[in-house]
Amino acid sequence: MTVTRRRGGLVQVGLPAWTYLPATAGALFVIVPLIAILGKIDWPHFIPLVTSESSRAALLLSLKTAAASTAVCVVLGVPLALVLARGRFKGLRVLRALVLLPLVLPPVVGGIALLYTFGRQGLLGQYLDLCGIRIAFSTTAVVLAQSFVSLPFLVVSLEGALRSAGTGYEHIAATLGARPSTVLRTVTLPLVLPGLISGAVLAFARSLGEFGATLTFAGSLQGVTRTLPLEIYLQRETDADAAVALSLLLIVVAAGIVIASSTRRLAGDP
Amino acid sequence: MRALAAAALGLATLVAGCAPSSTEPAASESTVITGDVTVFAAASLKKTFTALGTQFETDHPGTTVTFNFAGSSDLVTQLTQGAPADVFASADAANMAKAVDAGIVAGSPVNFASNTLTIVTAPGNPKGIASFTDLTKPGPQVVVCAPQVPCGAATEKVEAAAGVGLSPVSEESAVTDVLGKVTSGQADAGLVYVTDAAVAGDTVTAVAFPEATGAVNTYPITALKESANPQAAQAFVDLVMSPAGRDVLTAAGFAAP
Numbered sequence: 001m002t003v004t005r006r007r008g009g010l011v012q013v014g015l016p017a018w019t020y021l022p023a024t025a026g027a028l029f030v031i032v033p034l035i036a037i038l039g040k041i042d043w044p045h046f047i048p049l050v051t052s053e054s055s056r057a058a059l060l061l062s063l064k065t066a067a068a069s070t071a072v073c074v075v076l077g078v079p080l081a082l083v084l085a086r087g088r089f090k091g092l093r094v095l096r097a098l099v100l101l102p103l104v105l106p107p108v109v110g111g112i113a114l115l116y117t118f119g120r121q122g123l124l125g126q127y128l129d130l131c132g133i134r135i136a137f138s139t140t141a142v143v144l145a146q147s148f149v150s151l152p153f154l155v156v157s158l159e160g161a162l163r164s165a166g167t168g169y170e171h172i173a174a175t176l177g178a179r180p181s182t183v184l185r186t187v188t189l190p191l192v193l194p195g196l197i198s199g200a201v202l203a204f205a206r207s208l209g210e211f212g213a214t215l216t217f218a219g220s221l222q223g224v225t226r227t228l229p230l231e232i233y234l235q236r237e238t239d240a241d242a243a244v245a246l247s248l249l250l251i252v253v254a255a256g257i258v259i260a261s262s263t264r265r266l267a268g269d270p
Numbered sequence: 271m272r273a274l275a276a277a278a279l280g281l282a283t284l285v286a287g288c289a290p291s292s293t294e295p296a297a298s299e300s301t302v303i304t305g306d307v308t309v310f311a312a313a314s315l316k317k318t319f320t321a322l323g324t325q326f327e328t329d330h331p332g333t334t335v336t337f338n339f340a341g342s343s344d345l346v347t348q349l350t351q352g353a354p355a356d357v358f359a360s361a362d363a364a365n366m367a368k369a370v371d372a373g374i375v376a377g378s379p380v381n382f383a384s385n386t387l388t389i390v391t392a393p394g395n396p397k398g399i400a401s402f403t404d405l406t407k408p409g410p411q412v413v414v415c416a417p418q419v420p421c422g423a424a425t426e427k428v429e430a431a432a433g434v435g436l437s438p439v440s441e442e443s444a445v446t447d448v449l450g451k452v453t454s455g456q457a458d459a460g461l462v463y464v465t466d467a468a469v470a471g472d473t474v475t476a477v478a479f480p481e482a483t484g485a486v487n488t489y490p491i492t493a494l495k496e497s498a499n500p501q502a503a504q505a506f507v508d509l510v511m512s513p514a515g516r517d518v519l520t521a522a523g524f525a526a527p
Contacts, residue, residue, distance in 0.1 A: 115454055119454060137457075219439065219451065220442055220443060221441055226441075230443075237419050237443065239418075
């Protein structure tokens with residue numbers, strides 16, 4: 001990420017020609033399936049399919065829950081990344097490994113874990129149930145499932161940014177008499193803002209695509225818990241055309257997010 | 271850019287080289303059943319068909335039965351996309367009709383079992399659900415299958431037969447998910463097949479209701495046209511249809527078709 005470009009002086013190193021062959025294969029491996037979906041679209045019915053009541057409800061719910069879980073990820077993930085990057089205490093490495101576990105966990109396992117935590121008979125859920133708070137089958141359950149799988153994306157991204165930013169400016173600010181909270185607000189956070197934004201975008205994108213944990217933990221009901229990926233999975237049972245049309249919709253939204261964040265990241269490069 | 275074009279060309283040649291060849295499967299004249307049989311069967315048949323597969327291998331030494339258990343619509347998709355298989359057993363007539371329409375079925379399918387819905391509750395039925403209409407009362411959280419999947423279509427028929435509408439808290443895409451929501455205590459009641467309730471055993475209490483007869487799901491089975499081992503495929507279908515096959519299915523809660 002921190003490649004310094006020296007104009008003149010050094011001989012430019014070319015890429016070995018053979019790398020283009022596997023690189024092309026790699027690119028095609030990702031691009032061809034996307035083209036295959038485009039070829040399967042029932043264009044005359046595309047607009048009615050993606051604007052049907054159930055499709056609109058699913059898209060709206062997906063955008064709302066992904067936004068909410070991104071907010072949860074920022075609120076919980078920023079302090080977590082700060083502790084992981086700057087904290088010094090025993091067990092930090094273990095903590096990092098545990099927090100990042102959802103990255104490698106199959107989402108369905110996350111869903112089962114959440115079920116036994118926030119479910120009606122879960123570790124915390126049974127007490128919440130006594131207070132009249134029911135998370136199961138609610139939109140809150142969807143947000144929890146998405147936050148669980150997305151949080152590590154934000155934490156990893158921000159922790160990386162914090163480490164590469166270093167502590168030099170923070171030391172200077174502290175030397176000049178700034179208190180830790182002031183240093184954090186006026187020096188650290190502005191410095192890692194690009195990392196925070198790309199982390200939040202990643203978390204949003206991951207939330208938007210969340211399927212396994214939501215299906216296992218939240219259930220599936222139109223307008224309440226049935227997000228776009230769940231709607232696609234269900235439509236596929238009877239109406240393959242609708243499933244393909246909705247898949248394209250999700251691809252377009254996801255591509256928009258990826259492109260928006262990558263142009264930002266490139267623009268941020270010196 | 272030239273390297274890119276060369277790579278694309280290479281890939282195209284590779285793909286063209288893999289075009290399907292038109293070799294006819296050599297029909298065996300001998301009556302001894304041997305070789306491999308691949309059976310694509312609905313997920314709800316996992317227990318019974320696994321038992322029948324073991325029996326088939328014992329009856330016909332030298333055979334190996336391989337199963338692919340999944341949702342019936344997934345299986346039809348896989349088969350029409352060219353997945354190699356010898357036998358297909360569907361959990362409903364609609365998905366078998368899709369396979370027949372796609373022209374992948376050898377002969378005509380036969381019905382070998384039927385299944386009806388039942389209410390399942392937490393063990394001991396703590397909410398005291400005694401009838402189908404009890405599910406419509408406020409209080410119990412009910413989970414059903416979505417109308418797009420066979421168990422959900424059956425649920426809609428039962429609602430019509432009973433003349434009541436349910437307000438489920440979730441419409442799952444698989445009957446096993448409905449069962450899971452009940453066994454994990456998330457939901458108070460669910461509508462699943464009698465056979466699913468039998469598999470769940472003590473973890474649920476099944477409450478039978480008369481309106482269930484309004485939606486009887488039949489299970490058709492057939493040998494497939496592209497079978498590499500048509501004799502063994504037919505032999506497996508025959509086993510499922512035999513009295514021995516009937517016994518295994520009945521023990522799991524399936525009714526006669």
